[in-house]
Amino acid sequence: MYTPALENLRIVMVETSHPGNIGSAARAMKVMGIKDLRLVTPRKPFSQETFALASGANDIIEQAQIVPTLQDALADCQIAIGASARSERTLQWPQMDARECGTFVAEQLPQQKKIALVFGRERTGLTNEELDHCNTLVHIPMAFDFLSLNIAMAIQVLAYECATAVRLATHSQPMAAVDPDEALANAEALEGFYTHLEQSMIDARFLDPENPRLLMRRLRRLFGRASVTVSEMNILRGMLAAFAGRKFQSRLSSD
Numbered sequence: 652m653y654t655p656a657l658e659n660l661r662i663v664m665v666e667t668s669h670p671g672n673i674g675s676a677a678r679a680m681k682v683m684g685i686k687d688l689r690l691v692t693p694r695k696p697f698s699q700e701t702f703a704l705a706s707g708a709n710d711i712i713e714q715a716q717i718v719p720t721l722q723d724a725l726a727d728c729q730i731a732i733g734a735s736a737r738s739e740r741t742l743q744w745p746q747m748d749a750r751e752c753g754t755f756v757a758e759q760l761p762q763q764k765k766i767a768l769v770f771g772r773e774r775t776g777l778t779n780e781e782l783d784h785c786n787t788l789v790h791i792p793m794a795f796d797f798l799s800l801n802i803a804m805a806i807q808v809l810a811y812e813c814a815t816a817v818r819l820a821t822h823s824q825p826m827a828a829v830d831p832d833e834a835l836a837n838a839e840a841l842e843g844f845y846t847h848l849e850q851s852m853i854d855a856r857f858l859d860p861e862n863p864r865l866l867m868r869r870l871r872r873l874f875g876r877a878s879v880t881v882s883e884m885n886i887l888r889g890m891l892a893a894f895a896g897r898k899f900q901s902r903l904s905s906d
């Protein structure tokens with residue numbers, strides 16, 4: 652999975668105490684296709700544990716920039732999102748949950764914006780002054796408010812949400828223009844499929860036209876949720892035709 656937009660997503664770790672956490676964080680980033688790591692005054696130099704836990708993400712550690720202050724880490728970013736272990740509902744900062752953060756990042760990244768996700772110290776998190784440098788906060792909802800996630804795990808969750816949202820956004824837009832078979836099937840094609848499906852089910856005596864109940868509505872709901880593409884629609888029509896011992900001649904494909 653390579654998503655170019657993720658190149659503009661940066662992970663910032665502020666005054667991290669444990670060198671091992673930096674390694675785990677690099678691994679969490681690498682598996683999601685995020686490369687840019689900035690470390691604000693880490694408490695200890697990299698150790699064997701850093702590289703052991705990075706496990707194949709050594710390049711991210713080697714390229715990570717170490718900077719003295721959070722402002723330095725954010726200087727070329729348009730948006731900073733502070734990750735908070737606490738739900739800051741009572742405070743002034745706007746807050747998102749992890750999924751909303753993914754959606755927000757996926758909306759902003761394609762506009763050539765550089766976005767930073769900022770993570771705090773293992774023991775004390777981010778200070779209020781540091782949160783002031785963030786446009787908004789993100790909190791990963793947990794079962795217990797008095798607990799927190801390990802920092803690398805918090806990075807993994809948010810990296811996953813951002814990467815997934817970016818991938819979904821990328822696939823549902825430009826790809827359709829590039830490959831017509833991967834475009835979503837239009838309403839006309841779907842209606843043709845539903846008619847074909849209904850007739851097939853009647854022929855197979857699975858659907859009683861005298862007593863259809865809610866079967867077609869339920870199936871419409873199912874396929875409506877599935878975002879069926881042109882090529883997938885051709886497979887479904889081909890299957891229905893094959894079950895009836897016929898050949899389905901596609902008129903949907905570009906070829």
Ligand code: SAH
Pocket residue numbers: 733734735736737769770771772773774775776777789790791792793799800801802805
């Ligand atoms: N006791 C600290 C916990 C810090 S955990 C505190 O109350 O802030 C270290 C970092 O991991 C946090 O600063 C935050 O950036 C991230 N983190 C941990 N749990 C999180 C959660 N549920 N949502 C978002 N970020 C979290």
